[in-house]
Amino acid sequence: MxxxxxxxxxxxxxxxxxxxxxxxxxxxxxxxxxxxxxxxxxxxxxxxxxxxxxxxxxxxxxxxxxxxxxxxxxxxxxxxxxxxxxxxxxxxxxxxxxxxxxxxxxxxxxxxxxxxxxxxxxxxVPVLGAFPLPVEVIPMAAAQIARRFAALGAQATLRAGVVTDNGCQILDVRGLQITDPKAFEADVNQWPGVVTVGVFAxxxxxxxxxxxxxxxxxxxx
CATH class of the missing domain: 3.40.50.1360 (Rossmann fold)
Known part of the structure; x- marks a missing residue:
């Protein structure tokens, strides 16, 4: 069984x-x-x-x-x-x-x-990205960060009704294939307004x- x-x-x-x-x-x-x-x-x-x-x-x-x-x-x-x-x-x-x-x-x-x-x-999984990637963001930057993901061919949507323990918001990003997790994590973490990207490399x-x-x-x- x-x-x-x-x-x-x-x-x-x-x-x-x-x-x-x-x-x-x-x-x-x-x-x-x-x-x-x-x-x-x-x-x-x-x-x-x-x-x-x-x-x-x-x-x-x-x-x-x-x-x-x-x-x-x-x-x-x-x-x-x-x-x-x-x-x-x-x-x-x-x-x-x-x-x-x-x-x-x-x-x-x-x-x-x-x-x-x-x-x-x-x-x-063989490649990360099928699960929508969570990104914690400062609310002021949410729309700006969503546009940056759109430029990568991905879709970032605000997780409705969610405020983190840190008082921030979560974007869930769909349409990614993260073939180099370490480089991707380092890059997105530098975007102004990103608190943390949910890639743990x-x-x-x-x-x-x-x-x-x-x-x-x-x-x-």
Whole structure:
């Protein structure tokens, strides 16, 4: 019997526990797959010193389960950051931001020595871009940035009703094929008004735990 997407998320959430060292502070991302990891961490009895969270949502979930949450500014580094992805390619580059937390996710990822991505196999792609690329923008610049994407042959639309934890807006960009994620990330991040582009190439995954019909597959990059 094949597993549901929810069951695959539970599997990879539990598998990520092997990358958590007792007594350390763990970086924790955002999203439905990460929720499974938070639940597994709380149930495991693993005594962590605390967690640095990338979103209000994850912070509230961890506090409710008795996990101590620290601010990013309280730590100088993290041994591991565990988060999901909307897409991941075969080199560990990712598209993230479906949950609108991409800037904080990138900040916490940048503190970490190792990024462990947890995802189901539908997220593994040969080329990034099929999933609409989230870009967090300062509201004043949204129309201007949308025009820049249009010049690249892509369509950027404002995500209706969404204000990020940073008080900004999200553009979702369709029609891209991101063949050089590192160069693309570096370029778009320079556009005035862009807070963060949802390509994680500089902060790519070191490991991906992929939920498949045959169980959890470990990809190392």
């Amino acid at each position: 094949s597993l549901t997407q929810d069951e695959l998320k539970t599997l990879v959430g539990q598998a990520a526990l092997q990358y958590v060292t007792p007594g350390t502070i763990v970086g924790v991302g955002t999203g439905s797959t990460v929720d499974k990891f938070i639940d597994a961490l709380a149930a495991s009895g693993l005594a962590v010193a605390g967690a640095v969270s990338s979103s209000v949502r994850s912070t509230e979930r961890m506090k409710a389960l008795g996990i101590r949450v620290l601010e990013a500014g309280e730590v100088t580094s993290l041994p591991v950051y565990i988060d999901g992805a909307d897409e991941i390619d075969h080199a560990g580059h990712m598209v993230k931001g479906g949950g609108a937390a991409l800037t904080r996710e990138k900040i916490v990822a940048d503190l970490a020595e190792r990024f462990v991505c947890i995802a189901d196999e539908s997220k593994l 500089r902060n790519r995954a070191s490991v991906c735990l992929l939920g498949t019909a045959a169980g959890v597959k470990t990809l190392v990059f």
